[in-house]
């Protein structure tokens with residue numbers, strides 16, 4: 001397994017769980033040392049137990065030695081990163097190329113490279129040529145076996161996936177199917193395709209998911225303008241089996257190490273293939289998504305009377321989603337950074353992502369707890385829907401904040417409850433309906449403008465922005 005990050009370490013441990021002998025190859029010395037000693041160098045529920053089980057059984061080991069890897073196996077998974085190139089939309093394939101260039105010269109006999117990284121269509125065919133050009137004696141085949149796991153659910157998604165896709169020559173695909181035999185025996189569908197189809201399945205799936213999120217966020221903008229509630233709307237359209245409720249949660253939009261860079265790399269590759277017109281809608285998907293972040297900054301600013309200078313803002317959440325410590329392209333940290341640039345004093349708290357956040361945004365202030373982050377706050381922004389934030393009792397925060405204003409960046413809080421506790425509750429996309437018998441809130445903080453709508457201004461559906 002080449003590359004032992006979020007994908008590779010999970011896949012390595014899961015393959016050992018299936019009974020295979022696995023050697024993880026990782027070039028980052030800190031990650032390698034951690035994995036060797038049974039520590040997972042990132043947060044993924046359930047993975048530490050699986051890793052230790054693999055190490056204890058002797059089925060799983062880790063190295064940085066390519067020579068050892070070449071001798072150890074004839075099946076080689078590629079799980080290294082394919083980040084966005086600096087200043088471009090295209091994917092940076094240098095890590096994938098470095099695996100081939102370091103491995104192929106050590107190989108002899110027949111070997112199979114199994115690509116799991118997300119790559120632009122056409123990459124596998126190029127790698128086939130690149131790898132075989134470096135082998136003296138033997139043949140290397142390449143198949144693509146895209147991965148669909150979600151961080152936070154990585155083990156279940158690997159051991160009980162919705163489907164397994166393998167693209168390439170029939171005989172090589174059969175060898176991959178053998179690896180997954182116990183999973184396939186449990187009823188998981190197997191789809192065997194050609195190489196370009198397998199590569200495209202992955203980016204098409206992520207593009208669809210990103211489109212679904214941006215669709216609901218675009219509708220959310222209209223809901224705000226019309227005084228409607230996007231969460232109720234999503235429930236209502238989601239009942240249609242053709243639409244489905246999943247991935248229709250409006251809010252701060254998508255981030256992370258996959259959806260944003262994958263839709264951009266897809267657009268770049270389509271352009272290279274002369275099919276750029278086909279994906280112009282993804283530009284809009286991207287820009288709707290980025291607009292959520294600026295709209296959130298505006299909502300916080302409005303909630304602080306239109307001027308962030310000198311305001312204390314607590315940002316709860318830094319990871320791009322709950323149950324992960326991943327802060328790559330995190331909407332929460334992006335908004336925190338923008339608020340700080342606008343003159344606010346921003347204090348961030350996240351249950352898991354503090355170390356990664358400090359590395360990426362060293363100039364923000366960080367707290368050790370929700371209470372510490374919220375002390376003296378003029379507004380509390382919930383930017384990642386960790387369950388511990390969803391369950392906050394507003395009465396616990398009321399005595400310590402400067403102003404009782406909560407902004408629900410993920411439409412995940414019980415707005416009625418916050419309102420009943422005397423807080424001004426606001427969210428992008430219309431404020432969720434409250435019951436007619438909800439008690440009236442006290443006077444709003446003096447800096448709220450007259451036209452800002454409060455929960456007790458209406459019974460029923462209420463917009464958040466005038």
Ligand SMILES: NC(=O)c1ccc[n+]([C@@H]2O[C@H](COP(=O)([O-])OP(=O)(O)OC[C@H]3O[C@@H](n4cnc5c(N)ncnc54)[C@H](O)[C@@H]3O)[C@@H](O)[C@H]2O)c1
Nearest residue numbers: 003004005006007026027028080081082095098117118147
């Ligand atoms: N993270 C996910 O949930 C997920 C899910 C599906 C697909 N993917 C795709 O999988 C790939 C990996 O993503 P990730 O999130 O695990 O990235 P990551 O950055 O967490 O992990 C990549 C690892 O590869 C290591 N590496 C780089 N060059 C190497 C080399 N030459 N030899 C050995 N190790 C090397 C890095 O040190 C790093 O630990 C990407 O293409 C991504 O799009 C990720």
Ligand SMILES: O=c1ccn([C@@H]2O[C@H](COP(=O)(O)OP(=O)(O)O[C@H]3O[C@H](CO)[C@@H](O)[C@H](O)[C@H]3O)[C@@H](O)[C@H]2O)c(=O)[nH]1
Nearest residue numbers: 147148149150151213247248249253254255256258320321
């Ligand atoms: O209704 C929703 C659902 C998600 N999100 C956001 O979208 C982002 C991505 O979420 P999710 O897809 O759950 O996380 P990832 O772990 O990045 O997984 C995606 O990216 C992986 C890497 O390619 C794929 O393997 C997965 O199938 C695909 O879901 C996060 O910021 C979420 O907060 C929303 O805003 N609204």
